[in-house]
Amino acid sequence: MDPRLDKYAKLLIDVGIHVQPGQTLVINCPVEKAEFARMLVREAYRAGAREVVMRWNDQAISRETYLHAADEIFDTFRPWQADQLNILAREGAAFLSIDSSDPDGMNGIDHARQVRQSRAFGPAVREYREMQMSDKVQWCIAALPEKNWAKKMFPGVPEDEAVEKLMDAICATMRITPDNDPAEAWRQHNAELNARKRKLTEFNFKSLHYVNSLGTDLTIELPENHYWDGGNSVSAKGVSFNANMPTEEIFTAPKRDGVNGRVVSTKPFDVGGEIIDRFAFTFRDGKIVGVEADDPHHRELLEAEIALDEGAAYLGEVALVPYDSPISRMDALFYDTLFDENASCHLAFGASYPTVRGGADMTEEERLAAGLNQSITHEDFMVGSADLSITGVTHDGREVPVFVDGNFAF
Numbered sequence: 066m067d068p069r070l071d072k073y074a075k076l077l078i079d080v081g082i083h084v085q086p087g088q089t090l091v092i093n094c095p096v097e098k099a100e101f102a103r104m105l106v107r108e109a110y111r112a113g114a115r116e117v118v119m120r121w122n123d124q125a126i127s128r129e130t131y132l133h134a135a136d137e138i139f140d141t142f143r144p145w146q147a148d149q150l151n152i153l154a155r156e157g158a159a160f161l162s163i164d165s166s167d168p169d170g171m172n173g174i175d176h177a178r179q180v181r182q183s184r185a186f187g188p189a190v191r192e193y194r195e196m197q198m199s200d201k202v203q204w205c206i207a208a209l210p211e212k213n214w215a216k217k218m219f220p221g222v223p224e225d226e227a228v229e230k231l232m233d234a235i236c237a238t239m240r241i242t243p244d245n246d247p248a249e250a251w252r253q254h255n256a257e258l259n260a261r262k263r264k265l266t267e268f269n270f271k272s273l274h275y276v277n278s279l280g281t282d283l284t285i286e287l288p289e290n291h292y293w294d295g296g297n298s299v300s301a302k303g304v305s306f307n308a309n310m311p312t313e314e315i316f317t318a319p320k321r322d323g324v325n326g327r328v329v330s331t332k333p334f335d336v337g338g339e340i341i342d343r344f345a346f347t348f349r350d351g352k353i354v355g356v357e358a359d360d361p362h363h364r365e366l367l368e369a370e371i372a373l374d375e376g377a378a379y380l381g382e383v384a385l386v387p388y389d390s391p392i393s394r395m396d397a398l399f400y401d402t403l404f405d406e407n408a409s410c411h412l413a414f415g416a417s418y419p420t421v422r423g424g425a426d427m428t429e430e431e432r433l434a435a436g437l438n439q440s441i442t443h444e445d446f447m448v449g450s451a452d453l454s455i456t457g458v459t460h461d462g463r464e465v466p467v468f469v470d471g472n473f474a475f
Contacts, residue, residue, distance in 0.1 A: 069236050069243070070101060073207075076239065076247045076310075078108040081205035082161045083306040086113030089158040093120040095165045098209050105161065118153065124170045131174040139181040147189035154193040157302070159203035167213035168400040171338020179337045180369050187374070187441025198418050198443075199425040200298045203306040208235060208403055217400055238311035238392055238404060251307065258296030262315045264475070265293040265385075268465060270457040272323070273383065277453045279329040280345065285383055286323025288436035290422040293317045295384075301425070313392060313407040316384035318417035320436040322351035324380050328412065332398065332405050332447035336366040340400065344446075346414075351438075353378045353414065371414055376440030382413035388451055388471030402445050409449030410468070415442035 084090050090109045094102040106117045154160075171179075187194070196202050215227035222230065236242070240250035275283040295315035297305045329345045341363045347355030353371050358364040371378040386409055387393070393408035417437040419425050424432060429439055455468035466474035 066100065067232060069232070069241055070104060072241050072247055073236070073239065074101065074104040074108045076241065076251070077161060077205060077207055078105060078112050080248050080251050081207060081307050081310045082159050082203050083304055084109050084112045084114050084159055084203075085302075085304055087115045088113075089116045089118060089153065089156065090114045091118045091120060091153055091158050091160045093122060093160070093162040095163065095211075096121050096123050097211070098163055098165050101163065101209060105163075118158070124166050128171055128174060131171070131178050136178075139178045140185055142182075142185040142189040144189070147186075147193075150190050150193040154196045154202050157202065159205075159306075160197065161204070162206045164206060164208040164401065164403060165211045165214070167211055168217055168335060168340060169213065169338065174338065176337045176339070176366055176369060180373060183373055183441065191441075194416075194441075198416060200308075201301040201425065203300050203304055204308055205306060205310060206308065206403060207239075207310045208401065210235065214400065218397065234395060234397060234399075237395070238407070240311075255296040255307070258312075258315060261473070262293040262295045265315060265317075265467075266291075268457055268459065270465070270467075271460045272458045273467065274456045274458065275326075275328065275448065275453065276456075277329075277450045279331065279450060281326075281328045281448060281450075281453070283324070283326035283328045283348065285380070286320040287383075288318060288320045288421050290435070291317050292420055292422065294418065294420050309403060309407075311392065311404065311407055313390040314384040314386045314411070316382055316418070317420045318437050319380045319383050320351070321379050321417075321433070321438045323436070324348040324351045327355075328448050330446050330448060331450050332409055333400060334444075334446045335400070335402065336363075336370055339363070339366060341366065348380075351379050370442070370444060373415075373442045374440055376438050377415050377442050379414065379438045379440070380412055381415045381417040381438045381440065381443055382411075382445070384411045384413070384445070385455070385468070385473070386410050386449060387468075387473050388449055388453070393449075405447055406445045409447040410453060410455075411445045411447045411449065413443050413445045415440040415444055 078084055109117050197204050210228045210231040215231040219227040219230050241247045272286045275281050293315050297307050327347045334341045345357040346353045356364050356367050399405050421435050451471045453471045457465040457467045
């Protein structure tokens with residue numbers, strides 16, 4: 066076993082999910098990473114967890130199901146499956162997910178089956194998803210190497226060496242070194258992100274204007290009373306946690322009907338296990354009205370994603386990440402959104418995080434009235450580049466450089 070895994074498990078329990086004494090922890094983990102899951106369970110009980118509930122997954126089995134199961138099952142979601150998540154969230158459980166999958170592991174399946182399953186799954190677990198996106202419960206997503214993922218990231222390198230190189234990269238993003246205290250490193254990192262998000266909130270921008278040489282020319286209005294979030298979050302019970310590890314982003318919600326122009330992606334995007342290298346969206350009054358992709362099949366995949374429900378064709382997140390962020394400086398493509406979104410400014414279509422004052426306690430109708438998008442999906446795609454310019458416009462018409470040449474101007 067890699068000795069760094071002990072530090073990693075402790076970091077996820079103490080800082081990432083921040084399990085509290087007497088609290089239930091739910092761990093979602095691939096079966097191949099059972100040994101690490103056992104380490105997480107030990108650390109959780111050391112931290113005083115009341116119970117650890119395991120939810121195992123297996124990408125290979127999921128693939129076989131999508132390929133060969135009876136067609137009608139993809140339009141249903143059994144109540145007991147939804148009840149488990151909804152009830153555990155209602156009881157105040159914390160949710161930790163470990164990502165370790167093959168980026169190409171779902172190639173060749175019928176994407177329409179995935180779309181139908183999402184449409185069945187989303188409404189059934191709406192309570193759980195709302196509590197998670199509102200930070201009413203603690204949640205955290207982190208990752209471990211997988212051999213096919215490692216070989217894709219480091220082609221031509223022997224498998225064992227590729228896995229080790231991917232583990233090195235993950236540890237670097239997680240601020241884990243042989244002789245440091247990663248928890249202290251994360252406290253410092255969170256403090257830096259918190260200072261920047263406070264400054265952005267104080268500007269109280271009316272809109273942001275994105276421009277680069279790839280063809281992006283996009284204006285994004287922001288809701289009244291919005292605020293910027295990022296780094297560590299605080300649950301409804303006052304517990305600090307990090308939802309994404311790693312994270313380098315600061316984000317807020319756009320105004321649902323206030324997005325206009327064209328934006329071009331800058332990093333690969335995973336749709337149901339298929340990688341789309343480059344695409345563009347055109348927006349009018351908030352809605353995606355045009356989809357461009359070199360491959361017609363990829364355009365069809367994107368069109369299906371934004372048709373999951375009415376809100377899927379609108380933006381739900383605006384996230385700022387400097388081009389020279391630590392992950393970006395690695396000059397590596399991870400083929401995994403958890404990492405690649407933290408190397409680049411990104412947007413997300415679908416549901417908004419409730420980043421307006423009082424948003425966490427609003428009803429869905431009140432959030433819509435406040436300009437926040439609602440959907441069963443939330444998909445990040447990368448738009449940052451070395452020459453990206455972002456200009457903030459205040460309510461009195463003053464223009465403030467936010468990004469110049471891909472990095473923060475302040």
